[in-house]
Amino acid sequence: MLDGKRILLIVAGGVAAYKSLILVRRLRERGVSVRSVLTAGGAEFVTPLSLAALTEDKVYRDLFSLTDESEMGHIRLSREADLVVVAPATADLMAKMAAGLADDLASTALLATDKPVLIAPAMNVEMWGHAATQANIALLERRGVLRVGPGAGDLACGETGSGRMAEPEEIVVAIENALAGRASGALGVSASGALAGKRAVVTSGPTWEPIDPVRYIANRSSGKQGHAVAAALARHGAEVTLVTGPTHEPDPANVGMCRIETAREMLDACMAALPADIAVCAAAVADWRVREAAGEKLKKENGGLPALELAENPDILHRLANLENRRPPLVVGFAAETGNVVAYAREKRRRKGCDWILANDVSPGTGTFGGERNTIHLIDEEDRVEHWPTAGKAEVAERLALRIAGRFAAA
Numbered sequence: 001m002l003d004g005k006r007i008l009l010i011v012a013g014g015v016a017a018y019k020s021l022i023l024v025r026r027l028r029e030r031g032v033s034v035r036s037v038l039t040a041g042g043a044e045f046v047t048p049l050s051l052a053a054l055t056e057d058k059v060y061r062d063l064f065s066l067t068d069e070s071e072m073g074h075i076r077l078s079r080e081a082d083l084v085v086v087a088p089a090t091a092d093l094m095a096k097m098a099a100g101l102a103d104d105l106a107s108t109a110l111l112a113t114d115k116p117v118l119i120a121p122a123m124n125v126e127m128w129g130h131a132a133t134q135a136n137i138a139l140l141e142r143r144g145v146l147r148v149g150p151g152a153g154d155l156a157c158g159e160t161g162s163g164r165m166a167e168p169e170e171i172v173v174a175i176e177n178a179l180a181g182r183a184s185g186a187l188g189v190s191a192s193g194a195l196a197g198k199r200a201v202v203t204s205g206p207t208w209e210p211i212d213p214v215r216y217i218a219n220r221s222s223g224k225q226g227h228a229v230a231a232a233l234a235r236h237g238a239e240v241t242l243v244t245g246p247t248h249e250p251d252p253a254n255v256g257m258c259r260i261e262t263a264r265e266m267l268d269a270c271m272a273a274l275p276a277d278i279a280v281c282a283a284a285v286a287d288w289r290v291r292e293a294a295g296e297k298l299k300k301e302n303g304g305l306p307a308l309e310l311a312e313n314p315d316i317l318h319r320l321a322n323l324e325n326r327r328p329p330l331v332v333g334f335a336a337e338t339g340n341v342v343a344y345a346r347e348k349r350r351r352k353g354c355d356w357i358l359a360n361d362v363s364p365g366t367g368t369f370g371g372e373r374n375t376i377h378l379i380d381e382e383d384r385v386e387h388w389p390t391a392g393k394a395e396v397a398e399r400l401a402l403r404i405a406g407r408f409a410a411a
C-alpha cells in the first residue's frame, strides 16, 4: 500500500525524536522513500548521521545553505513528496505553523508545501494542555492539517498524562490513511475522537481455571493484543471497559479496568459492562474448567493421580453475539488457528454469530502468542477477507480501531 510513496519527514526538537528513527525504518521496510528535514532543535536529540543512514538520503537542515538550495531548493523539497509528516511536532513548530512563520527550513517548507501535512505532536502534559497549544492545534485542524496522537501515559519528562507521541506503528497507519484519503481531520487523528460517544467492552489475556487453591489451568496468552485494542479504541475517543485475565501488561490509559480470573467471571463482567456499541473478544478464554475445583490443596502423598473431570466453559463471544436485547451492534472476535486459518475462521464467524473475526496464525514459530507481532486476516460480515500485513500488535490495534471507526462513520 505504501510501496513507492514519498514522505518528507520533519523531525523537530523533542525527546520523542528517537522514535522518528524507528518510524523511518518502518517506512523504509514498506518501500517508502523518506527525505528528512532536521530542525536545529531536532539535531540536539538525534544526529543527522543516524537520519541519513536510515533514510539512505541526505538530511536537509539549513534554509540558507548555498549547496542545498541550488541542489534541491526549499520549494521543491516541500512539494516532491506525497505527504509531509512532522514527527515529533513540537509546541514551538506547531505555533510557527499556526502563525505562518517561516524562519527556518522546516517552517518554510511547511508554509510552501501544497501537499497534505500530518503532525504527530509530542510534549510535556502542561505544554500540550496549554491554551496556546490547544488553540494552535484547533486552528491547524481547521486548515486541514492531519494529526495522530498524542496519547496518554508516562512522558519522557517524568510526568504522566497527554503528550506522548504516537507509536511509530500508529503513525504508519495514519500515513496510510492520509495517503488513501481516508483521514480528514477525524480519522487517523486519534485524540479528536472518531469514536467519541461509543462504548466498548474488550476482553484480553488468558483465564485461570482453578484445580485447587494453588493450581490452575491456563494458556500462553499475554494480553498484549487485547490491551492494545482497548488502548486504541480509547485513543479514538471510545469509553472502554477492559475485562482482563491475569497479565503482565500495564493498564492502558483512559480505560476502565475489570480484572477477573475465570471464564465465568469474565462473562459476568462483560454482561455488567453492557450496553455497549462495540465488543472485541481478544481474550484466550479456557474452553474447559475443572468441574469441581478442590477446596484444599490436592496432596501427592494421598497416592494415585487425581482424576480431573472437566466441564465446558461459557462461550463469551457466542453469548455476546447472540444476545436478544443488548447485543452490541458490532461484535468482533479473534480466532487463533494453527492451520487453514481463513477457512476455520470463516466457519467460526458463522458458528459464533459475530460480525467480524480477526484470524491469526498462532502455530509454534510464528511468535504470535506472547510475541510482539501479529498477522491478521479480517473476515467481515459479508464473509470477505482482508489480509493485513504482519505488524506490531499496537499497529494491528490501531488498524482495527480505524476500521471500527470507519464502520460507524459509514453506518
Ligand SMILES: Cc1cc2nc3c(=O)[nH]c(=O)nc-3n(C[C@H](O)[C@H](O)[C@H](O)COP(=O)(O)O)c2cc1C
Pocket: 011, 012, 013, 014, 015, 016, 039, 040, 041, 042, 089, 090, 091, 092, 093, 122, 123, 124, 127
Ligand atoms: C530536554 C528537552 C526536551 C524537550 N522536549 C520537548 C518536547 O518533547 N516537545 C516540545 O514541544 N518541546 C520540547 N523541548 C523544547 C524544544 O526543544 C524547543 O521549544 C525548541 O525550540 C524546539 O525547536 P523546533 O521546534 O524548531 O525543533 C525540549 C527541550 C529540551 C531542552
